[in-house]
Amino acid sequence: MKMRAAELGSVVWFLALVLGGGLIIGFVTAPGAWYATLSKPPFGPPNWIFAPVWSTLYIMIAIAGWRVWREGRNSAPMKLWWGQLALNFVWPPIFFLGHRIDIALGVIILLLITIIGFIMITWRQDKIASLLFAPYAAWVAFALVLNGAIWLLN
Numbered sequence: 001m002k003m004r005a006a007e008l009g010s011v012v013w014f015l016a017l018v019l020g021g022g023l024i025i026g027f028v029t030a031p032g033a034w035y036a037t038l039s040k041p042p043f044g045p046p047n048w049i050f051a052p053v054w055s056t057l058y059i060m061i062a063i064a065g066w067r068v069w070r071e072g073r074n075s076a077p078m079k080l081w082w083g084q085l086a087l088n089f090v091w092p093p094i095f096f097l098g099h100r101i102d103i104a105l106g107v108i109i110l111l112l113i114t115i116i117g118f119i120m121i122t123w124r125q126d127k128i129a130s131l132l133f134a135p136y137a138a139w140v141a142f143a144l145v146l147n148g149a150i151w152l153l154n
Contacts, residue, residue, distance in 0.1 A: 011066050018062035021089060022054055029092035034099055039153040044146055057136050061085070064132040068122060077125065080118040087111040101151040108144045115140055 031047055065085070068077040087110055095104035115137045122130040 007070075010069070011063070014062040014066040014069070015059065018065065018085065019055065019058040021085075022058040025089055025092050026051065026054065029096040031096060035096060038150055041146065041149040041153065044149075053139060057139060060132040061088075061136060064118075064122075064129040067126050067129040067132075071125065077118060077122045077129070080114055080121060084111060084114040084118060087114060095147070101147065101154060105144070105147050105151050108140065108147050112137065112140050112144055 061084075065078075065081045068075065068081055072078060087107055091104055091107045091111065094100050094107055098104075115133055119130050119133045119137060122133075
């Protein structure tokens with residue numbers, strides 16, 4: 001299947017928005033001295049794992065967004081997609097810059113609910129978009145548990 005220039009441009013736009021936005025937010029909110037002083041659960045992964053995992057997930061999120069955007073720019077799946085992206089991008093500043101573990105926990109709960117909603121609503125229309133969000137849901141569920149454990153320990 002040959003991709004037209006307009007389709008390629010829209011894919012690149014989604015990748016730039018999601019991957020670029022995620023990388024910028026990750027750079028600006030990189031864990032610093034405050035995070036290093038927090039008590040963390042023994043199941044917490046090393047800091048170096050977050051960049052490759054999130055980069056991969058952001059590519060998958062962008063492709064899923066592009067797929068549902070092609071089907072309906074104002075559709076329910078697209079609204080959920082934008083919602084999850086907003087929640088995803090707001091979590092790091094709340095947690096790492098605002099030091100509000102409690103509010104970040106609320107945000108990540110809403111994020112997981114939105115991701116699951118996206119998976120459910122896209123399952124019949126676009127299984128690929130839905131499946132692209134499955135690893136994202138798993139990682140965010142893990143991150144939710146980690147956020148919760150850090151909140152309890154601190």
